[in-house]
Amino acid sequence: FHLNLYASIGFLTCISVHRYLGIVHPLKARGTCQGATSSAWLSVVVWVWVIAQVAPDFAFSKMDDTGTQCHDTTVHENLGIYLPYTTVVTVTGFVIPFLIIVGCYCHVVVVLCRNDTMELSLRRRSIRLVILVMVLFSICFLPYHIFRNLNLLSRGWQLQGFCTQTLKNIYVSYQVTRGLASFNSALNPLLYVMTNEDCMSRMRTIHQRASQSLRSTFKRKTSCHVDEKKIGIILCEEE
Secondary structure (H helix, E strand, O other): OHHHHHHHHHHHHHHHHHHHHHHHOHHHHHHHOOOHHHHHHHHHHHHHHHHHHHHHHHHOOOEOOOOOOEOOOOOHHHHHHHHHHHHHHHHHHHHHHHHHHHHHHHHHHHHHHHOOOOOHHHHHHHHHHHHHHHHHHHHHHHHHHHHHHHHHHHHHHHHOOOOHHHHHHHHHHHHHHHHHHHHHHHHHHHHHHHHOHHHHHHHHHHHHHHHHHHHHHHHHHHHHHHHHHHHHHHHHHHO
């Protein structure tokens, strides 16, 4: 889970930097960011960075001594060591990429707003897409990292006898945000489809054709049903 999570964040960060260079510094991007070789090296760097962050997690035990309780982070005895580790991972794996993404996209929005040569509708659509990407990234990943660290803290509070109901609510919220973080991989493609004018026009065309086909099929069935009724009435009258 963590490997896929931080790999997604890493590659989304690379995409934001690539878009920033392509819009704000197009000449530099054309010379340095194009080609399969640079993309391959960038992918290797991202994976090495992600593995370096996630690998220490395998050193922490997930099951208690009795073998009856399993945790997705670590057992209670290792919380004092695991909490600083997960804090570092939160900073390096989420906070820094988040700041890079926000900085790049905010600068892109400023450049697009000042660009009078671009068509107004295209400019608005591009700005809307950039804002939606930032909002989606924040909604999917920010709550997870907040509640993951809160959940670890609450487990320490639970050992000290604090309110168990509040701690249960934190745990439930943490589990919900885990699913939300995974959901980002499905929402991102849908976002680009919904904001792509070509895709939307094709979807409208498909919808219109499907509606016309359904209407014609319904009309044929209705006319056949009416004809059968007429034939039945005529036969009854002849009898």
